[in-house]
Amino acid sequence: xxxxxxxxxxxxxxxxxxxxxxxxxxxxxxxxxxxxxxxxxxxxxxxxxxxxxxxxxxxxxxxxxxxxxxxxxxxxxxxxxxxxxxxxxxxxxxxxxxxxxxxxxxxxxxxxxxxxxxxxxxxxxxxxxxxxxxxxxxxxxxxxxxxxxxxxxxxxxxxxxxxxxxx
Numbered sequence: 251x252x253x254x255x256x257x258x259x260x261x262x263x264x265x266x267x268x269x270x271x272x273x274x275x276x277x278x279x280x281x282x283x284x285x286x287x288x289x290x291x292x293x294x295x296x297x298x299x300x301x302x303x304x305x306x307x308x309x310x311x312x313x314x315x316x317x318x319x320x321x322x323x324x325x326x327x328x329x330x331x332x333x334x335x336x337x338x339x340x341x342x343x344x345x346x347x348x349x350x351x352x353x354x355x356x357x358x359x360x361x362x363x364x365x366x367x368x369x370x371x372x373x374x375x376x377x378x379x380x381x382x383x384x385x386x387x388x389x390x391x392x393x394x395x396x397x398x399x400x401x402x403x404x405x406x407x408x409x410x411x412x413x414x415x416x417x
Contacts, residue, residue, distance in 0.1 A: 289390055292317045292383065312385040319389025324412075329401040331388065333414045339363045347405050366415045381395055381414045388412040 288294045295309040295318040305326075307318040325330060336342050340358035342350035357363075370378065389411050398409060 276386075281407065287316065287318065287321060287390075289386065293388065295321075296320060313380055316380050316383040317387040317390075320384035320389075321391045322387075324388040325382075326390035328392070328395075328409070329399055331412065331416075332402075332407075335410075335412070338366075347406050363415065371413060380417050381387050385412050385417050388417075 261267045284296060284298045286294050286296050293310045293314045295307060295314050297318060298308070305322045308324065309313055309315040309318055336345060337353070337375070338353040338357060340356075340363065343354050344350075373381075392409060392411065402409065
């Protein structure tokens with residue numbers, strides 16, 4: 251009885267535990283200290299996190315601050331951003347299968363995504379640039395991560411670039 255248990259622990263459970271540990275180490279963002287992020291289109295921003303991980307963003311302009319806010323939101327809540335994007339677009343069934351069809355139909359009938367696509371053509375350019383700064387922050391974080399968060403792995407889904415309509 252002991253030998254099958256040892257085999258199970260050594261060949262099955264141990265690799266799973268090591269893999270999950272490595273995945274967590276690779277995907278965890280930096281939640282402490284001060285970090286400076288730069289982008290070719292925006293001034294450098296400084297993100298300071300207190301002992302609880304709450305970010306404070308320092309930047310030269312409002313657009314730079316929005317870029318930093320997008321970066322920090324993606325760092326802290328990437329799965330939530332992705333889930334809400336799918337929800338509003340009526341695409342939850344891509345991840346959850348037939349269980350999400352009823353919700354998808356409801357949100358497609360509401361037409362929130364269509365409304366946002368139509369409204370973006372009428373937004374003042376300055377406001378659109380601010381939304382785009384936030385979106386650039388989200389996308390820059392997505393481009394820097396080595397491993398997607400665990401939620402993406404568990405649901406076998408991938409992330410798409412964020413757009414102004416998604417925001």
